[in-house]
Amino acid sequence: MDILVNNAGRSQRANWEDIELEVDKEMFDLNVFGVLSLSRVALKYFLEQKSGHIVVTSSLAGVMTVPFSGSYTGAKHAIHGYFNALRLEKMLTNIKVTLLCPGPVFSNFLSESFTAKPGEKFGKPVEASDKRMTAERCSHLCTIAIANELDEAWMALPPLIPLSYIFRYYPLMSSYSMSDLEDFDNAFEKFGKPVGSLSGKVVWITGASSGIGESLAVALAKGGTRLVLSARRVAELNKVKQKCLDSIFPGICIYTYIYIFSELGNNLSDDDILILPMDVVAFEKHQELFQRVIDHFGELDILVNNAGRSQRANWEDIDISVDKDMFDLNVFGVLSLSRIAVRYFMKKKSGHIVVTSSLVGVTATPFPFSASYTGAKYAIHGYFNALRSEKLLGNIKVTLLCPGPVFTNFLAESFTANPGEKFGKPVQPTDNRMSGERCGYLCAVAIANKLDEAWMSLMPYIPLCYTFVYYPNIGSYFMRLMGPNFFLKIRDSNVKMETKTQ
Template identity: 55%
Template sequence: MSSTVQKYFEKYGMAVLETIGAGVLTYGLFYLMALCFVDCDLELAFYSIFGKSPRKLKGKVVFITGASSGIGEHTAKALAKHGVRLVLTARRQSELERVKIECLHLSKNQLSDKDILVIPFDITDLSAHKRVFQQALNHFGTVHVLVNNAGRSQRALFEYIDMSVDKQMFDLNVFAVVNLTRIAINHFNEKGSGHVAVVSSLAGVFGAPYSATYTATKHAIHGYFDALRIEKMDKNIAVTLLCPGPTLTNFLQESFTERDGQKYGIPADRKDRRMTGERCGQLCAIALANRTQESWMGLFPMMPFVYTAVYFPTISKMALGLLGPRRLFKMRDSKDIQFDQGKRKL
């Protein structure tokens, strides 16, 4: 090092390093504070203010599974407000018809009866997938976006889960999603563009206690769709993982337990700390319009918790050790875990 450079460094080097350090600290503090005031990751929060509106999808055809209730229903409504044409699928035709009527009303005459196609079918019947997707193609001529929403959660103790429950949950939450997606991808390959999304969960980002099978299905979904995204990154086919946290829908009451054929049966309470279904649907619509890769959603403290789990795993492990599984569960469900109406204790 020359004497001139050395003198320059001695004079200004420390000031430069201090400036960089102060900038990094300021950025970190701003980031941390921002996470305390948003109900989604910062990318999605930015898009919700400055990004593309769901009206960008006006006239496009969006195929939604599990559209008769919950996040699927609210996503359909959020899109209908902007004139997005819809294919609504689920098992219950009467509920699908109800959602269709409400979507038409919300569209304020942007959509007509023929712009919303209702197809009742069981998503776990893989043999019906091609027929149903072809029915949508016959009606609209194309599909622009597939939203895999159908699925169920779980509340159970790991050691008591029957293997038949594991198989049923993977059939519904994973294999049905993968099979329908492959059919859609073949269509997108032919037309040269497309967008496939799946409603995963924050449980797909980190482990959730007392929901082992559900967590496993969502981690599997992330593996499948992360691989798909890389394969299609040069094919104009977008892949989006939508990851809601606790949401006020009927999912909790319908959740699997440890036993075959049993439902958790405990409804979510409006007093619980959960994101509304309407807000979740709106955020999902924004994520679709902006073709995000992965979007997290949840009320405080979910966002700081998820960011810490992903980017600061050592701190996360320490926090989990202090919280324990029951407190973490209560933060998620706003109530203590319950099994068999209290007969099985933790």
């Protein structure tokens, strides 16, 4: 065998907040996990053969935001995360990866689409008046892309290709309401709303017992924010609560460009911080826990989905159960809780959903050997950009926080390729990582200013990510020049992964 083309899949039509979690899982079983399982078998064969080509039919929904197709958009973004990660890991071999990204095509794809309900099909056929490419034309263009071993090929009738370019490469032009504001994160720190502007708001943080979640909680407490702290480790949550109660914040008055700081107490009482133990993957308890928040505070203003784990593993070695465990924690748990919150926010007519993603969710490079994590974070961007596009005319805000490497215990707790295993290696002082405190504070600034997306990291990650996202040909050349272990070393100074070439 020389080429594997993964083409099976189904689309979706549904409102974001109505989709049942079972539908998400069915979508990912077909459109993602089935593709991964077969591709890993093929990849092992291609490594022995020392050549091969893996092709995946993705969609323009994997490149841009598509409303009313949340699960499908998330799945296609996940495909891009996984297979961009594969290309990065195998760049020094003769294994090629091609992502085919068609727009609307005349086929029975629409009638077979998932809806919000398990077992249900959309049922409506395409119309002759629809603006779609013929299947014959699309197939011919796909064949050309495969023959030329393109990394990625977009095929659609106008105006979808120009729109996709605008969304991908000129996000500030794409829409006033959907603009990416990561360029201005530092500017907002100096000239935007201070964290204290959230004083009195009720913010629920999952994954709050350590790391970024802990630092974010303290940063928000300094601004007088009322908090719900959730994680599995109750003793650690109580320690975080005490740190929040003991915190003070700098009051800021702005006269033109002059900042006057004064130390003021945050005035939080014990009742202003609720400890709410939870396991994010216990989906069936989410509604009950949400109601406990409302019962305690009477309202919720902001939900911060922060719980999650990373990964270190070779792409082809990952057991499919690890992918599913990763997605249960990093994606489906986030979706389950967020949908409950969105329905509440829609009734309240205001609210803010925040998700801790990663720079890995922006570009698979320069972060190799984390394929399941990369796929999960790409999926998060697909899902929550879709949510933002559906709620453009409402008062529901969506913020994606994208930190780079941070000094936490995240690395030691990472998934590997094997079920139930942890990576176990701690971060080192020599690692190029941002402090948890600095990251937590920048996250708080992004939330206070309701940024769509915020990147926060030390050099050289931000310019590298800009290069890979906005100048992909230059990024690809640099990637092949330096190799995957170079990028791994600048992230994890004490970690080396075997790059398999045969």
